[in-house]
Amino acid sequence: MRLTLKNTDNEYRIIVSNKQTIDNETDTIEEIAYGSYHEKNGKQYILYKTDNDGDKISSVIKIDCDEVTIKRNGSINSSMVYRVGEKKSFLYEIPYGKIEMEIETHRIISDMNETGGEIELVYTLTIQGEKYFNDMKITVVKR
Numbered sequence: 001m002r003l004t005l006k007n008t009d010n011e012y013r014i015i016v017s018n019k020q021t022i023d024n025e026t027d028t029i030e031e032i033a034y035g036s037y038h039e040k041n042g043k044q045y046i047l048y049k050t051d052n053d054g055d056k057i058s059s060v061i062k063i064d065c066d067e068v069t070i071k072r073n074g075s076i077n078s079s080m081v082y083r084v085g086e087k088k089s090f091l092y093e094i095p096y097g098k099i100e101m102e103i104e105t106h107r108i109i110s111d112m113n114e115t116g117g118e119i120e121l122v123y124t125l126t127i128q129g130e131k132y133f134n135d136m137k138i139t140v141v142k143r
Contacts, residue, residue, distance in 0.1 A: 018136040102126040
């Protein structure tokens, strides 16, 4: 019989806080989850799952030099690529349909290692002509 124990050295608390401003009104959305962090081939990965009222979503954040990619799969599907000075289009899929969006990244600050750290993404999100200014902070803390 083989017994597999959960590796508690690879558990991290992940806090995603996004301050979004449109027409001088600001709203902050915060998500807290537990997941993992690892480095492979010079890239850093943060993986976590959330469950919001039965909606299960798996998220992967990849930090690769001056580019950050956030992929979500589940009741929401998207692949958002952040690179300073570039506009990137993507599809945001929800159970009701698909919405085309565009990200223009203004700033990326990343300070991550095996003990945790923080990523800051400052960008403008355009949805059907409406522009939303975003300041997202992803904080990772080893438990």
